[in-house]
Structures are given as structure tokens and as C-alpha cells.
Amino acid sequence: MxxxxxxxxxxxxxxxxxxxxxxxxxxxxxxxxxxxxxxxxxxxxxxxxxxDCPVCRGILESLQAAWSEQREKWSQEDSLPGGELGRINREIRESRAAIRATGLVGGPDHTAHYGYAASQEAILEEARELVTELWELDDDWLDNLRIIRGFGTVPEVSLRSYARRRQRARDAMTRRTWYTFSERQQLILGELYDEHRQAAGLSDDGSERLC
Known part of the structure; x- marks a missing residue:
């Protein structure tokens, strides 16, 4: 050759x-x-x-600015846990490195740089889907917490303890462990409702227990 x-x-x-x-x-x-x-x-x-050449530098600076803005927004709104934001950041960096390596092999007239934007958008689209799924779980949690608090059967200190457990599980979640977190939330809610039923003197089917 x-x-x-x-x-x-x-x-x-x-x-x-x-x-x-x-x-x-x-x-x-x-x-x-x-x-x-x-x-x-x-x-x-x-x-x-x-x-990098002026063209590639301009593309990457623009994409990095867009990602930094989106990451800051998600962080401030607590839309995604910090660990997941870090994982997305690594995935974007690795994607750019792979595209760069392809360009180096392709020679001086390569067009690999046109893939930067599409690659980042694909990663962020998956992240937006996760944000939506997480919002739904957050809403479900808050709705159930509001219901239990309305009964007045579970002490506030106990409710805060359940909320902290759920928040720790949420903070540790990533896209790959979303289903595990969803199951964990349901488990915590199950324990919370069990405590409510016990305090209210109800059986598992919601009917009043007979002494």
C-alpha cells in the first residue's frame, strides 16, 4: 500500500x-x-x-455549548441524577473520539466530522426519553405520598424516611438501571402502604380488621 x-x-x-x-x-x-x-x-x-481545523473546531464548540446548557438545565431541575449526567457526558466524549479516529483513518478530505451533530443528538434523544420516564415516576411517587399524608396514619418523620430512601435510589439511577429503580420505588411504596394499613387497623384488602 x-x-x-x-x-x-x-x-x-x-x-x-x-x-x-x-x-x-x-x-x-x-x-x-x-x-x-x-x-x-x-x-x-x-x-x-x-x-482541530477551523471547521471542526466550530462544530465541536457549538455542540459542547449546547450540551453544557442542556446539562445545566437538567441538573438545576433535577431532571436526571448526577451520575446519569456524568455517564451521558462520557458517552458524548467517547462518541466524538470514535468519530475523530474514523476521520484520521480517512485522510485529509474525510467527512467524518459531519457525524458529530447526529451522534450527540441521538444520545440526547435517549436522555430526553429517560427524563420523561423519570418525571412519570416522580409524579406517581408524589401522588401516592400525598394520599398517604392525607390519611394522617403515618407519622411525618416516617414519611421523610421513606422519601430519603427513595431519593437515594433515584440519585444512584442511570439509564441502564432505570427498571431497577422503578421496581425499588414500587417496593418502597408497598412498605409505606403496609405501614398505613397497620396504623389504620386495615387488612391487606383495605377492610377493617376484626379484633
């Missing part, structure tokens, strides 16, 4: 102001003297030390 070194930016795109470099042609039997250079050749980047 013929090798074509070139001066370029860290993203793999060509530096138009860089000095052209001669290719290193492969020899027989891989290539005969009269045959053209391999197409495509193996590209070898000689980094100009200036970071």
Missing part, C-alpha cells in the same frame, strides 16, 4: 498552508513501476500542532 504523508490539523483535515509531501510508493510485487499510486493510499498525518 502506498503511503501519503501530509501536513494537517489534529482532526485529520489538510493544512492548506502546509508544505506538500512526497508519497512513499509501494514496490513490486505489490505495485509495478508503470502502475499509478494506490487509490486510496494509506494517509499519514504530520500534525501541525494547531489543534
Amino acid at each position: 502506498c503511503v501519503q504523508p501530509y501536513r494537517g490539523f489534529g482532526c485529520g483535515h489538510r493544512d492548506e498552508n502546509g508544505t506538500p509531501m512526497k508519497p512513499q510508493l509501494c514496490q513490486a510485487p505489490l505495485r509495478l513501476r508503470h502502475e499509478p499510486m494506490c487509490d486510496p493510499p494509506t494517509y499519514i498525518l504530520r500534525d501541525n500542532g494547531q489543534g
